[in-house]
Amino acid sequence: MNIKTLIQLDYTRICESVSSFCLTEEGKKSLAERLPFTDKLEADRVKARGMAWTKLINAGTDTVLTPRPPVREVFGTLKTLNAVLPIESIYALGLFCRSVMEVKNFFTAKTEEKLPSGIEALSETASLLPDLSEASAAIFRIIDSSGKLRNLKELQEIRSSIQSIRRSIEQLIKSYTTNDRLQNALQSNLPVLRAGRQVLALKADYRGKIKGIVHEVSQTGQTLYIEPHDVVQKNNELIREEFRLEQEIRRILTTLSAELSRFTESFEKALSLMTELDTSRAAALWGMENRCIFAEDADKNHPLRIVQARHPLLYDKAVPIDIEFRENHRVLIITGPNAGGKTVAVKTLALFALLNQSGIPVPAEAGTRLPFFKSFFADIGDEQNIDQSLSTFSAHMKNVGEMLDKADKDSLIVLDELGNGTDPQEGAAIAMAVLDELIEKNAFVLVTTHHGSLKNYGYTHKNCINASVEFNEGNLQPTYRVLMGVPGESRALSIAKKSGLSEKIIQGARLYVENRQTDISALIRGLTEKYAALEKAEAECRLKEIDLNKKDEKIRSRDLELKQKEIELKEETLKQNKTFLCENRRLLENLVRQLREGEITREKTLKVKNFITELEQSIQAQSADLDTKQREWKKERTQTTDSPPAKKRGQAVFKVGMEVYTANSKVRALIVGKGKKGEWIVQAGSMKISCKEEDLRPAAVQKERSSSPLSQAPSFSVELAPLEKEAASGTLPVCGASAAVASFELRLLGMRLEDAIKALERHIDICTIRGLHEFSVIHGKGDGILQEGVHKTLASSPNVKSFCFAPPQDGGTGKTYVQLG
Structure with a gap:
């Protein structure tokens, strides 16, 4: 990636701005130095994390990441043999371990109901974090939460000895300062520290009053700082114990450092993932503050488009612009007046492409689409170089030559004022030849120019599209809006007049223009008016399309309601059939058994006839009730426009x-x-x-049939074999879940996995025997155990042709459609 190009397109400035939202030094450094990704999968992963953070922040649950000290330098020390980490570094490492574990637990613990949907990208990243609980425990076993060394058992005895010696020194010093005989000999009753040792300030005239070592003499010579002999011994003991304490602390830190060195690889992996989380969160926060969106992917059927785009460095001064390419258009030629916003427009588009491939949202509105590029080139501004004896034109041509050598179909090229800096006719010719070469390479090109020849070039090439920056003729001011499809006038005479050039000069220049070239201003104005009319017509069409979409949505909603009622009626009918079987099956079994076991008497015959009569009456009652419901249902259907x-x-x-x-x-x-x-x-x-x-x-x-198995299934009734025949053969089914009834829907909710699988296998066999080729299985979502077991069983069954999840309106992933072979 060409760093010069990134600087010219303001990419580095935006990255620095985004990095200020990071919580860690590693995150700020990583984001400030980030280059656009040339691997689309990596770019999509970073964007997905940014979008997930946006949802998390909007939900008010963005509390998992917290500031912490930098630790990258600590890893380098850990890799050094026999290195000893200072307590400050160990404390920073401990805070890092705690932060990693908090993030890991936040996203991987069973708290899905507390987190918003659509944050899978963050959960996946958090699941990759290594477990640093052992390292954290080792660190905080030695130091406390404030970063101080704990009062370990091996240090207690030494510290106790030090305290005892200090008390003895204080008592000895006090014996001198409270001695009445020495009141006149001492300059102060308080001890003084010299070289870390407690000494007395003795007047020089009383040198012989106290025996000891003189550590220092005042500048006037009137005061001696003396350490009494008995205090000398105690101070020596204190120094020895303090040295012993330092050695023990060093031993503890050495042991801990060696233990932590085993986790170096895990530390580095965790830091990399934590930095990714920090930078993607910063991008989301920056995007929310600047009213940004994450751009969609452009493709052949959905070309590049930016909606109400604003250059992020212009803040509130930015005028939103719209740029939309058509299919097969790869070259955009923008013309118009000076200071009209041509360069800002192409730089905004190119900057958006860079930010999009860095996982950073862009300040635009929904509907913005951007292609994916693998290389970026820009030639913007005055490139004159005195050291290399290059003129402006020569410098530009050198840049263009390098671009032509490296450009391909995955390149984005920005050419500002192409062909300027030399003879206009020759410059325009070179510009068109350059565009010919770039079109042949199928590169994506953004061009600004004042050359009239290039305006005509944009019309004569199918890969090109003209655009212009709007100019207000009333106040002679640019509006900075981009008009797609029409070229723009340079307006040099109008701008020169507004800038202070005399009317005489302006008139003279106008005569030269009229005499030397054809005036195409009228043509351009006509095209501009036609474009405005077209834009108005398109706006009206869009409003009508929105209205039609709303009506279509209402019709689809009504159709879904009708389908739902139809399904509910079928379910009710099947439920009644099952209830009917359950209520009468056992009684009928007893009657058949009585007929088989004993003689057929008149009483038994009457009993069977009475049962059959009651059964017929019950069936007739249910049939009448179903007919009534069907008539009501038919009446409702005739009132809808989408029914047959x-x-x-x-x-x-x-x-x-x-x-x-x-x-x-x-x-x-x-x-x-x-x-x-x-x-x-x-x-x-x-x-x-x-x-x-x-x-x-x-x-x-x-009419086109629905893909839903339920919507394709006919009204269904099961014909059972004569009861006497089934009873005689011993195949009479029993009431319950295992009854041999083929059903359009099998409910497994609340069942254990083993029982559910048996019920599913039996239902597949029953449907195969009864000739029912399609049914649905309601297994719910839950933890996914039942869902996974059902799908494994369906995949392994030779009778199953295919299966798939139901559409969202019919249960989604909690329901599976099954088609038998």
């Missing part, structure tokens, strides 16, 4: 081979035969069912 068209009885003539809708279902079925009076036999998928003619509706137009 309902037909009154007698309006349609049904025949074999005709496609129809059955009952209240949206599933298409085929009439395959004539049933009883007023009924037809229809086939939906592999199922054949009998339907009343009044419940059928012609399916005139083929």
Whole structure:
């Protein structure tokens, strides 16, 4: 990455600004020195962490990272053989270990319900942090939370001895200072420290009063600083004990340093991950303060686009600009007046690309999309170099030549005032030849220019798009807005007049312009007006599109509600069937057993007939209730615009081979035969069912079927074998979860994994036998244990063709659709 280019595009200044939000020295240094990533996966990971921090900060749970002392230099000391870390370094390392463990526990402990969704990038990073609890325990076993050495057992005896000696010295000194015979001999009753030893300030005239060692004499010679002989011995003992204490402390620190050196690799890994967390948090905070967003990825179908972009160094003075490329456009040529904002526009776009590839949000609005580049080049400003005898034009051409050698399809190139600094005609020719070469290399190019030839060039090349910076003719001031699709005038005469040039000179210049070249100003003004009209029309279209989208959303919402009601009705019907079986199965089993075990008497025969009569009455009652619900449901469906068209009885003539809708279902079925009076036999998928003619509706137009297995499934009824036959063969099923009833939905919620798997395997067998090819499994989300077991069982079953999660509106990852082969 060319550092000069990064400086020209203000990238380094922005990184320094973002780094001020870091909590650690390592984070600030890393962010200030960061270069844009050329690996898209790495860039996406950094962006994902930044977006996760934004959600965490907005949720008010951004408290896990805290400031701490730097530790990178400590790692270098630990790698040195027999190195001894000072207490300050050990304390800094201890705080680092605690910080790492707090972050790891915060993101990996079972506190998902307390954290917002969408922070998986942070959780993944935190899970990679090594466990430093052992190192932390070793450090804080030696020092306390304030960073001071603890009163360890091996130090207690030495410290106790030192205290005892100091008391003895104090008592000896006190015996001199309180002696009445020495009151006139001492300059002060308080001891004085000299070379770390307690001495007495004795008047020179009383030299013989106290026997001892003279450590110092005052400048006047009137005072002697003397250490009495008995105090000398105690002071010597004190020095020996203090040296012994230092040696013991050094031994403890040496042992601890050697122990901590084993964790050097873990320390470095943890520091790298903690720095990534710190820098991505800083990027999120900077982005929130500057009203930034994380840009989306641009691709072939969604080209580059920046919406209401503001250069971050202009702060509130920045005028938001919009730049949008069309498909296959790779070159942007911006023209317009001096000081109109051309250079700021291209620098803003290029800076955004750099920030985006560094995991830093950009000050723009939602909808901003940026491509991914692997190299960046810029030629901006006056490049005159006296030392190398290069003129402005020569310096620019040297830069352009280097770009042409290195540019490719993954390059972003910024060329400010291309072709300037020499003869306009030749400069324009060189500029067009340069663009030809860059277009051939398929590079992404941003150009600013005043050359009229390049304006025409932008129209004649399909890879180019013209743009201009707007100019207010009323006050002769630039508005700094970018107008896409039309070139701009340089407005040199207007600006020169406003800058103070006389009217006479302006008129003379205008005559030269009119005589020497064709005036294209009128053409440009016409294009500008047409562009404004087009922009207004596009705005109106966008408003209409938004309105249509809202209406479409309402229709889709209504359709989902209808589907949900349909499913609920099916579930209720199936539930009633199961209840019916459970209530009557045991009674019927007893009757069959009685018939088989004893003689058939009139009393038993009447008992069986009565049971059958009651059973028929119960079925008729349930059928009547279901018919009522279906009629109510059909009435609701006819009031919706998205339902299949309902037909009154007698309006349609049904025949074999005709496609129809059955009952209240949206599933298409085929009439395959004539049933009883007023009924037809229809086939939906592999199922054949009998339907009343009044419940059928012609399916005139083929509609795209939903991918949901439930929406494709026909109305379903299970035909059981005659009870006497099943009882005789010993296959009569029992009531409960294991009953041989094929169902569209299997609920496993609240079941243990082993029981749930058995129920699922049995249900697959039942559905295979009964011919039900699709059903759903409700397993819930929870800890994912039941979900994982269900998917493993489905994957290993030879009868299962495919399975997938339900859409969000039908349960999402808590429900799985299954299709049998």
